[in-house]
Structures are given as structure tokens and as C-alpha cells.
Amino acid sequence: MQFLGKEIPSPLTLASGILGISFSSLQRIIRDGAGMVTTKSLSLEPRIGHEGPIIAEFDGGLINSVGLTNPGIQDGLLEVEKFHKEFEGVSIVSVFGGNAAEFVRLAKAVNSSSADLLELNLSCPNVEDEFKRPFALMPEKITEIVSAVGAVSQIPVLAKLSPNAYDVAEMATLAEAAGADGITMINTLGHGMVIDAIARRPVLRNNFGGISGPCIKPLALKLIHDVYQKVDIPILGTGGVSNGLDAVEMMMAGASAVAIGSAVYERGLDVFRSTRLEMEAFMETHDYADYSDLIGLLEEN
Amino acid sequence: MKRDRQTLPIVAIREENVSLRTFTFETSLQALPGQFIMLTVFSQGEKPFSILDVTESSFSMTIKNIGPFTERLFQMDVGDIISIRGPYGQPFSQETGRILMVGGGYATPPLRFQAKVLREAGVRYLVNVNGARSETDLLYVPDFMDYCDRSLIATDDGSQGYRGTSVAVMQDVLGEESFDRIYISGPEKMMKAATTVARQFGVPFEVNLERYMKCGVGVCGSCVMDPHGFILCMEGPVVDHKTLDKLEEFGVSHRDKTGRITAL
Numbered sequence: 001m002q003f004l005g006k007e008i009p010s011p012l013t014l015a016s017g018i019l020g021i022s023f024s025s026l027q028r029i030i031r032d033g034a035g036m037v038t039t040k041s042l043s044l045e046p047r048i049g050h051e052g053p054i055i056a057e058f059d060g061g062l063i064n065s066v067g068l069t070n071p072g073i074q075d076g077l078l079e080v081e082k083f084h085k086e087f088e089g090v091s092i093v094s095v096f097g098g099n100a101a102e103f104v105r106l107a108k109a110v111n112s113s114s115a116d117l118l119e120l121n122l123s124c125p126n127v128e129d130e131f132k133r134p135f136a137l138m139p140e141k142i143t144e145i146v147s148a149v150g151a152v153s154q155i156p157v158l159a160k161l162s163p164n165a166y167d168v169a170e171m172a173t174l175a176e177a178a179g180a181d182g183i184t185m186i187n188t189l190g191h192g193m194v195i196d197a198i199a200r201r202p203v204l205r206n207n208f209g210g211i212s213g214p215c216i217k218p219l220a221l222k223l224i225h226d227v228y229q230k231v232d233i234p235i236l237g238t239g240g241v242s243n244g245l246d247a248v249e250m251m252m253a254g255a256s257a258v259a260i261g262s263a264v265y266e267r268g269l270d271v272f273r274s275t276r277l278e279m280e281a282f283m284e285t286h287d288y289a290d291y292s293d294l295i296g297l298l299e300e301n
Numbered sequence: 302m303k304r305d306r307q308t309l310p311i312v313a314i315r316e317e318n319v320s321l322r323t324f325t326f327e328t329s330l331q332a333l334p335g336q337f338i339m340l341t342v343f344s345q346g347e348k349p350f351s352i353l354d355v356t357e358s359s360f361s362m363t364i365k366n367i368g369p370f371t372e373r374l375f376q377m378d379v380g381d382i383i384s385i386r387g388p389y390g391q392p393f394s395q396e397t398g399r400i401l402m403v404g405g406g407y408a409t410p411p412l413r414f415q416a417k418v419l420r421e422a423g424v425r426y427l428v429n430v431n432g433a434r435s436e437t438d439l440l441y442v443p444d445f446m447d448y449c450d451r452s453l454i455a456t457d458d459g460s461q462g463y464r465g466t467s468v469a470v471m472q473d474v475l476g477e478e479s480f481d482r483i484y485i486s487g488p489e490k491m492m493k494a495a496t497t498v499a500r501q502f503g504v505p506f507e508v509n510l511e512r513y514m515k516c517g518v519g520v521c522g523s524c525v526m527d528p529h530g531f532i533l534c535m536e537g538p539v540v541d542h543k544t545l546d547k548l549e550e551f552g553v554s555h556r557d558k559t560g561r562i563t564a565l
Contacts, residue, residue: 018520018521018522019519019520019521019522019525019530019532020521020522020523020525020560021522021560022522022525022527022530022556022560023527023528024525024526024527024528024529024530024531025522025525025530025532026530027530028529028530029530040522040560046559046560046561047559048558048559049558049559051346051347052339052341052346052347052348052515052516053339053341053346053347054347054515054516054521055516055518055520055521056306057306066515066521069515069521069523069558069559069560070559070560071556071557071559071560071561072559072561075560075561075562076560196306196308196384198308198382199308199343199382199384201343201344203306203341203384205346205347262520264519264520265518265519265520268519268535269519269532
């Protein structure tokens with residue numbers, strides 16, 4: 001099947017922020033059955049991110065407050081180069097800047113690398129103390145950043161939106177109008193909090209974190225469905241997908257490809273291989289010839 | 302696969318030397334030698350630590366005071382609470398034939414644990430080489446003497462045992478006797494040297510590796526080792542000689558807190 005002009009063996013994708021940036025883990029994920037990988041978001045300068053605990057589990061999923069840990073755009077793109085050297089695989093490089101000018105500098109750097117696609121992380125919930133409200137919640141910022149990047153990027157640009165916006169479909173429409181080639185959604189939800197009652201403290205060192213995992217899947221499906229009605233550009237769907245049926249549902253809601261994040265924690269790296277097999281089994285049973293046949297099949301009651 | 306996090310009081314603190322303390326907690330922990338736990342010190346964060354010992358109702362860890370996190374822990378008293386999750390990672394194997402253990406510096410707690418477990422499992426013959434900079438840095442000398450058939454000591458300054466490294470003593474021991482397996486735990490450069498010696502003698506070995514770890518459960522990517530994307534916190538920290546062959550960055554480089562590659 002194809003995604004934004006790239007031939008991919010399966011719609012499954014590593015979501016940004018899981019398993020870091022090292023070329024070796026990215027290659028491993030493709031070998032394990034993914035069609036594409038998304039890097040951790042790269043910023044202009046290296047970032048350590050938040051102190052641990054950065055992750056806490058609860059009955060419905062995970063809360064994380066990684067805080068954009070990354071080696072910086074320069075070292076990060078070296079990993080991307082190594083990933084592509086003598087290796088077949090589609091890369092999405094995710095970037096995060098503090099303003100439109102930074103996003104443009106990052107986009108130029110990514111364009112001069114062998115990266116296939118560029119994802120603008122407009123929606124990280126874990127750096128509000130530094131960067132204030134995520135750009136994906138501010139219509140004028142979406143327009144400003146996406147059009148500034150669109151003017152310099154030769155490779156397709158995905159805008160990663162937030163589930164916390166009041167009208168996500170409206171935000172997607174703005175991103176499309178500003179020149180985005182695709183939409184990635186949803187990012188983690190919240191903030192949420194997990195509390196240690198004995199210690200009378202939040203478990204996360206940063207107190208709050210973004211919620212992911214099975215509990216956010218219904219929200220992701222609804223928002224992807226909404227956005228699919230409003231835009232003509234492809235959607236990279238993500239949010240709580242843990243198995244083949246989840247991925248099928250997400251494509252039926254309107255996603256052209258599906259990213260997996262927290263399920264790596266639940267099912268291990270093998271989640272890509274097993275999810276792919278589960279999808280294929282569903283498609284065979286129900287007579288779908290190709291992954292792309294599933295996109296947007298949902299009929300409302 | 303949901304793992305339990307536990308918040309517990311410290312039940313005992315033992316001073317090992319000027320910078321090392323052993324902290325004991327009361328809970329049943331199904332842990333094997335080489336595994337680690339993530340320890341939270343409230344208001345100070347979370348770090349991984351190897352396990353010194355478990356009993357039916359308790360476990361303990363020997364910790365060196367090296368920075369703000371451990372400094373805060375060292376200010377704590379019996380009764381103060383911490384939080385743990387784990388145990389995580391792959392332990393040492395339980396080979397009980399003729400065993401050689403080689404330890405360096407403050408990385409010996411997992412070997413002490415391994416010696417105890419192997420002794421209980423009826424190990425045929427157990428030799429330990431315990432190396433440290435100086436006499437005052439040596440750990441668990443009486444314990445190793447208890448558990449092992451031969452217990453050798455090497456200090457860099459010669460203040461106790463042989464003057465020199467544990468690897469030099471290991472080489473001598475391998476020249477004298479045959480072994481079925483070698484368990485190695487120490488600073489990476491020392492382990493690198495030890496593995497070279499082990500390969501010369503053709504003895505299978507396992508090493509206990511360390512990398513910067515943040516989530517402990519295989520998702521954050523901090524501890525990934527090149528070039529095959531080996532996830533150390535989940536697939537290690539103990540790796541055998543065959544796996545180590547594939548970890549080209551062993552003894553060469555590691556990744557810092559941002560994920561950048563830096564020389565070891």
C-alpha cells in the first residue's frame with residue numbers, strides 16, 4: 001500500500017516517542033513488521049527531558065512525562081542517516097520547535113537528510129512549563145507554523161494535532177489549508193495524574209503526564225472519524241491501538257496508516273508482527289484484498 | 302503484564318563502608334540475581350539499582366552515595382518511605398557446574414546474590430575473584446568466603462590479597478582449573494578485559510551490563526544498544542557471550558541522557 005507517496009509493506013507505524021531515536025531500534029521495528037517508523041521529536045538543541053519516574057501504569061493504560069528527551073537535530077539526523085544506509089524502511093522524522101522560525105530551521109535540516117516524511121509535533125503536553133500552551137490548541141499558530149514549514153519543505157509534512165483542542169476537526173482543516181500533506185492524531189491525552197496514596201504524592205516526578213493506551217482509543221476513533229469527514233489529506237491514526245482489530249477500526253474511522261506506541265509496553269516489540277498478522281486474518285475472513293480498502297469504511301447509524 | 306509498584310518503609314540500614322549502605326525492605330520480591338528494581342526517592346526522582354539479596358519476606362540493595370539522588374536516600378532513616386517497581390530484566394543463568402565469578406568494585410552485589418543462590422542450588426564448585434581499588438572498597442568478603450570453595454581477592458594497591466586487577470587473577474585461575482561458566486560484573490572496561498580472557502580459555506560467560514535507564518520496561522529507548530536495537534533494561538542487563546558478540550558498542554561507547562552516542 002501507499003502512504004503519502006511512499007510504498008509501505010503494512011500500515012503499521014512506530015509512534016513518536018517510543019523507543020527513542022537510535023537507528024538500531026528503528027531498524028529493528030521495521031524488521032519486526034512495521035511499515036514506517038517515527039523518530040522521537042527532535043529539537044534544535046539536545047534535551048534531557050524530565051527526571052524519572054517518567055512513566056506510570058494504571059488500569060487503562062499509561063501516563064508519561066518524558067519531556068521531549070532527544071539528542072538534538074544534528075545527532076538525531078545522523079541516526080536517521082544510519083537508519084537509511086543499506087536499509088529499506090520509511091522514516092518519519094518528528095520535530096519540535098518553540099516557534100515557527102525554529103520549526104523552519106528544523107524542517108530545513110530534515111529536508112537535507114534522507115528522511116522520507118516530516119512530522120510537526122504541535123501537541124506535546126509535557127513541556128507546557130517551558131513552552132506554554134501546545135500550538136495545536138491555537139488556530140493561528142497551526143496556520144503560521146504549517147505554512148512557514150510548507151514553504152521550505154520538499155518532503156511531505158504531517159501536522160500532529162492534540163486531542164485536547166475543543167474542535168480538532170477545525171484544527172485539521174486549518175492545517176490542511178496551510179499546506180499540510182497529512183495529519184497525525186491523536187497525541188497523548190490530558191494531563192492526567194496517578195497518585196501514590198501512601199506517599200500522598202503523584203507517582204510521576206513531573207506530577208502530571210500525557211495519557212495513552214487502550215483507554216484513549218474510543219476518543220482517538222471519534223476524532224479521526226470527525227477529521228476524516230472534513231479533510232482530504234491522509235491521516236496517520238494513533239491512540240490506544242494494541243492489536244489488529246484496533247488497527248482495522250482506526251482505518252475504518254479514516255486513518256490511512258496506524259501508529260502504535262504504548263502497546264509496545266503491553267505486548268513487547270512483537271506487537272508489530274502480531275498486529276499485522278491479526279489485521280491480515282481479519283481482512284481474509286471479511287474479504288478485504290488490501291489494507292487501503294479499509295480506509296474510511298465506517299458508516300454512521 | 303501490569304507490574305505492581307509498591308511504597309514501603311526502609312526497615313534496616315547497614316553501613317558497608319564510608320560511601321556504601323545496604324537498605325532493606327520488607328516485601329516478598331520474586332527476584333533472581335542480576336535483575337534490578339526502579340527505586341523512587343520522593344522529591345528526588347527514580348533510578349535503577351541491582352538487588353543484593355532477597356529472602357521470603359524481604360529484599361535489600363547496596364547503594365553507593367554518588368549524587369543528589371543517593372545523597373537524599375542517605376539522609377533517610379529506618380521508617381522513611383520509598384517506592385519500588387520491578388524486579389525487571391533478565392537474571393544470570395543458574396548453571397551449577399564448576400563456576401567462576403569475577404567482580405570488580407561496587408558491581409559485586411549481584412554476584413554475592415548469585416553465589417548464595419547457586420550454593421543453595423547445589424553448585425558443584427564455586428570460585429570467586431573479588432577485585433577493588435583498595436581494602437576499604439572490598440565488599441562482602443566474609444560472605445564470599447562462606448559461599449565459595451575458593452575466594453580470591455585482588456586490590457589495585459595490594460592492601461589486601463593480590464596486588465593487581467581481578468582480571469589478572471582470573472587469568473591465573475583459568476590457567477590452573479577448568480570451569481563450565483563465568484559470571485562477570487564490574488566496570489565495563491574491566492568486563493571487556495575479562496571477556497577477552499574468558500574467550501581465550503573458551504569458557505562460556507555472562508556479563509552484567511549497565512546503561513542509562515529511565516523507564517525500565519523497554520519503551521523509552523534510553524538503554525538501547527547498537528547495532529541491533531538490543532533493549533538492555535528488558536533483554537538484559539545480564540547477557541551471555543553469544544549475545545555480547547552482537548553488541549558492538551560494548552566496551553566502546555554508550556548513550557548519554559539525551560540519547561547522544563559518547564565514548565565510554
